[in-house]
Amino acid sequence: MEENEALKWSLQLLENQPYLSEFSFEENRKQLIFAIDQLIQNDFSKLINILYRIDIDEQKLKTALFENPLPPSETIADLMIERQLQKIKFRKIYQDRNNNHEI
Template structure:
């Protein structure tokens, strides 16, 4: 369970991070993706599914970049997907500026 909490913290892009913190987060994710690729591929698949990384995007990226480290590509996709989720949340955020008399 500790490992799951750690990855959740790494993927929590909602918080404001400095450029150095983002670089450190990316490095930790990269190391973790390498670890999962080598030692626990099933857990990697579960993580990609849970974060909702597009299988098609991953296949295309791997095919287009055969010389690039797979863990780097996966890390980039994970971060990209989390950023997409944040943008979607902001886009569909409920309007809290409703006057008190108009609220139910």
């Protein structure tokens, strides 16, 4: 499932070990939210660095944090998952194009 793959990548960036085979998407999402909350409280610069590496648009982040009634850690987690899903889709498109050119 692509959502779990996106979660796995996000958790690895946060230096957490995901246990994706044991828990549901929602449980893993909660793990991601918790890790982000810890970074907000203890190492905000590391969180900013991770968001930069993932390539989350700064304006989109600011807008989401301002407009979304959810806690910031939850909003950031959802943006991370969304961005990782985009990357997965782009990689699949690129692989499909490369495979079609090899024929």
